[in-house]
Amino acid sequence: MTTTGLTTTGSTTTGAGTFLRKGRTRGATWLVLRRHRVAAWSALGLLAVLVGTLVWLRSGITGYTAGHDMTHPADDTLRHLSDTYGDPLHYIGRFLEFLPLLVGAFVAGPMIARELESGTYRVAWTQAISPMRWFAAKLALPAVALLAGVSVLSATYAWTWRSLPLEHLPGQWWWRNTDMLGPVPVAHALLGLAVGALAGLLVRHVLPALGATMFALQVLLLPVQWLRDRMVAPATELSREMPGLIRGNTDWIVGRGMVDASGGHLPEPDCGVGVRPADCLAQHHAVGWYLEYHPGSHMQPLLWAEAGVCTALALLVAGAAVWLMRRTHP
Incomplete structure (x- = not known):
């Protein structure tokens, strides 16, 4: 009887502890979502607009090329194709190229440095949310959103890009669009997230954290770009x-x-x-x-090789941020 009673009590205690831990995790997630809900809805709306624009561009490209001779196209035909469809597509690609800087700046500034600078993080930490759970929620939610959103945008961009008669448009050749294709934008965005998190923790002030993030991202990405053509043996x-x-x-x-x-x-x-x-x-x-x-x-081996390198860098930087958080706020 005594053994049974002790076992029941132990199970109840363990179950209560698990419930409290889950509740705290959900509380941290809810707190991050609530605090940054405007940015989340804005990002979702922008994603919908960009994906819709890419679908419209592909429809226009396929319709235009089907109605014109693309074997030996006239200069006017190529000029209209480039101005009407190629240029807007390139601008969306440029957005994908600079997305890591935007992600890193947002994470470093509004998400982390602003709370550390103003002291509002103490409110979360006094509501049964540990510093590490708070920081994990700050990293996990953007990471999941980036994996989903940037993957959709990058895949849609590549789908539209392939519909162009690339042999006639030198500016659209694949080696000039590496930052915009396949898994590379996703890996770059995750690296921006990790760098932003570490910069926010180190600097703790919004504007300096933004500058540190942009500088650090350039320092990390420039060698990757220089070695891009050697990641696979030519x-x-x-x-x-x-x-x-x-x-x-x-x-x-x-x-x-x-x-x-x-x-x-x-x-x-x-x-x-x-x-x-x-x-x-x-x-x-x-x-x-x-x-x-x-x-x-x-093309595909080079894209995946660069994405692998940048993902590894992102994991290293994120690990450094977690180590710093544990050391400064155990």
């Missing part, structure tokens, strides 16, 4: 004649140079103005040329 083509730097609409040329007698590669030298390629080869005792490029089949 294809190499050898030739006796000097190859051109533009070849079709699917091949991204990333390097050109000379091949010596032993098969080694020499980056393209400066042989001077007016020097024939054959004479340039002779000056450097080379026997041919090499060309490094990414064919169209490399």
